[in-house]
Amino acid sequence: MRLALKVDVDTLRGTLEGVPRIMTLLRALGVSATFYFSVGPDHTGRALKRALRPGFLRKVRRTSVVSHYGWRTLLYGTVLPGPHIGQRAGYVMRAVRDAGFEVGVHCYDHVRWQDGVAGADAAWTAREFERAMEAFAAVFGAAPQSHAAAGWQLNAYALLLESGARLQYASDTRGTHAFMPVIGSVQGECLQIPTTLPTLDELIGTDGLDADAACARLRASARSAAVPDQVFTLHAELEGGLLAPQFERLLRGWLDDGFTIVPLSDLAASLHRPSLPRHLIELGAIAGRSGVLALQGAHVVPPSA
Secondary structure, three states: OEEEEEEEEOOHHHHHHHHHHHHHHHHHHOOOOEEEEEOOEOOHHHHHHHHHOOOHHHHHHHHOHHHHHOHHHHHEOOOEOOOEHHHHHHHHHHHHHHOOOEEEEEEOOHHHHHHHHHHOOHHHHHHHHHHHHHHHHHHHOOOOOEEOOHHHOOOHHHHHHHHHOOOOEEOOOEOOOOEEEEEOOEEOOOOEOOEOOOOHHHHOOHHHOOHHHHHHHHHHHHHHOOOOEEEEEEEOOOOOOOOHHHHHHHHHHHHHOOOEEEOHHHHHHOOOHHHOOEEEEEEEOOOOOOOOEEEEEEEEOOOOO
16 A cells, blocks of 8 residues: 655745655655645735635634744735745755655646636646746756646646646646546646545544544545555645644554555556546535635546547
């Protein structure tokens, strides 16, 4: 049984403070992960315009957003100018790579992609995607080999861009197992490895669960899953911050349960791509998260089959 860790890094604070804590813990336990970095401006404060979405304010109350992110981060892009994460914290990102962890690109501007890509045209999507690729290369001196869409938000043009960039794989969706993606008439040629487990912030406060109970439910979900390989997404701002003690106990619990904890590239390398099924990517809701996300949908047979 393998459990791949996907670390989403959304903010400057998460990069500077959360990432080093997570990296130290992973090295102490002898396990690995894939870190996905936001490499452009931190405009977290602009996310507050989501307040009218169903469930957004409820999530804010459940997960104590201010305590996790801090007031300064929540003002970036509104009252305060948004700092450029790649320029301010590139040394932290390189330290992750130099320590032997896999790194990939999350986005250029997290809020802009998450709130805009679903309804964007080809030109907008290409501009944002290329900005992310260029800023990543400026930090690391090389192009990324994988992409994880901010907020699990995607469109058909992004599938084409991932294919054109010849990425090894992407992790843009929520689902149950690896697949080749389809949106409308577009068949992507970049392997999708979806997040299969709930995130901690989706579970905390739901059904009365506190952080420890949420971790217990996650362990049970992984043990009872129908497929042996699972993917868990964590956030540098949460599991690298106030939830660090619970995250450590969760990792130790998964190791006790017999899981090998690996980066996503380990899963990708073991897959026989020609035999992978094609699935639609559809928009749908996930319990505990506001709005709709890109979900692994129905299996489809490609016309050439």
